[in-house]
Ligand SMILES: Nc1ncnc2c1ncn2[C@@H]1O[C@H](COP(=O)(O)OP(=O)(O)OP(=O)(O)O)[C@@H](O)[C@H]1O
């Protein structure tokens with residue numbers, strides 16, 4: 001099977017050659033056809049630039065991009081069968097919802113009756129029947145997001161690019177839209193490339209996931225691989241705020257003298273006596289579904305997540321820490 | 336922090352007292368701000384317009400030459416006499432041509448300024464567009480007369496480039512040509528376009544500035560070519576600006592009475608007709624009726640524009 005999108009050593013540098021801003025720097029990645037691919041990373045790590053390289057709004061300064069096996073160096077955006085759901089939706093304010101959705105077919109010369117029928121069908125798909133006559137200005141954020149989705153999907157793209165499409169929505173709507181998007185993707189079989197800086201979103205939705213850091217891919221793999229086997233300190237910390245242990249601390253925790261990651265939810269807080277590890281509680285944070293306790297062990301702060309209902313120690317108390325040795329994950333990457 | 340900062344700060348003089356007054360009575364500030372402009376608009380501006388309208392319904396006594404203050408439509412009927420109708424049509428055609436000419440020239444300039452010019456180049460743009468407005472209008476028009484004259488730069492340059500034939504061919508076209516550029520309707524057109532161009536560029540640029548770049552990307556993303564994006568996204572979104580600019584160029588051309596006197600054939604335009612009727616001829620009612628024509632034309636123009644959806648993007 002050909003890859004939907006393939007990057008070979010792709011770079012996009014901005015600014016002068018002697019002091020470039022390396023928005024994307026030597027990225028290799030392969031996105032399988034029909035998969036839900038997420039790009040995760042902190043602000044400014046190059047996610048949007050990567051999407052714009054796929055859609056053609058940016059040209060790589062180095063490397064080759066292939067879409068379904070074809071080198072797209074010389075193909076302008078309007079000829080790539082790739083559509084984008086923009087972060088700000090970019091709906092046309094002077095057209096009503098139906099005309100917005102029918103825009104793609106219109107510029108391809110589909111006659112009015114056919115394209116309006118297509119638009120209505122798409123609006124039904126995103127559960128917006130009857131909204132065709134409204135202007136984008138008369139819709140809520142979530143509705144606009146669906147219109148943007150319908151406007152992209154009506155073109156039956158080979159790849160759909162979504163740039164933080166759920167960023168502006170409240171938690172409840174966000175979760176509902178996550179489920180809908182995932183279901184839609186499974187039903188249509190279109191390759192989705194989804195940008196987010198919400199790690200929960202990326203982990204729960206993606207088939208495979210690339211973690212970006214400063215224009216490079218820090219790790220690429222399935223959500224499970226990335227969560228349980230972060231390759232670098234950056235990934236461990238960024239995905240799930242893991243405890244990153246320096247080599248000497250790892251040894252004190254009973255592992256080899258290497259950098260390691262230990263998930264807060266894998267740590268149990270116990271009574272101080274008779275355990276190998278103990279420390280002083282330095283911080284408490286209430287999270288609703290539980291609490292996060294920070295314990296200073298020999299000068300290293302370690303976070304432990306307690307489920308709701310469990311007794312929470314007081315600040316300053318001396319407590320013990322216990323964990324299953326297999327939860328201690330030793331990282332091969334250096335940074 | 337148990338220092339002596341009070342919870343309520345003391346009042347410091349008149350400025351604070353006024354602030355408090357306006358805060359307690361928010362409408363008062365609005366009233367203070369709006370009264371002078373409303374007085375101006377209501378009395379001086381609309382008042383004189385009403386006086387003008389009133390005058391146009393009077394007529395002139397053919398024997399005494401005095402204004403008869405009786406309501407009549409006789410003066411309006413006079414507008415439809417062949418020679419007057421001629422003036423109106425000539426003015427209308429010229430205004431439309433100037434507006435289209437300005438729009439065509441202004442669009443690329445405004446588009447460049449809105450989309451691409453940054454920092455220093457933006458300043459250069461504003462300076463370049465506004466600079467001609469700093470010098471006297473009369474001087475500019477006379478300068479153009481020299482440029483367009485038979486012995487002027489254009490004739491000279493055309494000769495130098497071996498294009499005299501082309502120039503002569505253009506000048507021999509009936510309706511727009513003439514003896515020389517400075518005595519032809521084409522010359523009048525060129526000067527009008529020159530003097531009113533900034534009034535088209537600036538509103539257009541402001542409108543284009545408000546079209547987000549992501550809108551253009553969305554259009555290309557959905558498969559539109561550049562031409563399709565221009566027609567279906569840029570133009571409709573910039574339309575209010577184009578209309579605003581065209582109101583300026585259209586009405587300024589219709590009202591102008593100096594340029595046609597200096598450059599062009601001596602055929603009269605509405606502005607010149609009004610000027611002569613209220614001055615030497617002393618026929619204020621007919622002058623007023625002529626002055627109403629541009630207003631009516633503008634109203635019709637805006638109604639058509641609205642019906643065509645030109646303001647949908649507002
Ligand atoms: N047109 C440009 N000119 C110069 N630098 C740019 C340009 N576009 C992006 N950059 C830089 O490239 C880097 C990556 O930007 P990008 O927009 O890809 O980040 P991102 O991962 O999408 O961030 P966010 O999560 O905040 O959207 C940033 O440092 C940014 O300042």
Ligand SMILES: [Mg+2]
Pocket residue numbers: 047048049
């Ligand atoms: Mg971004």
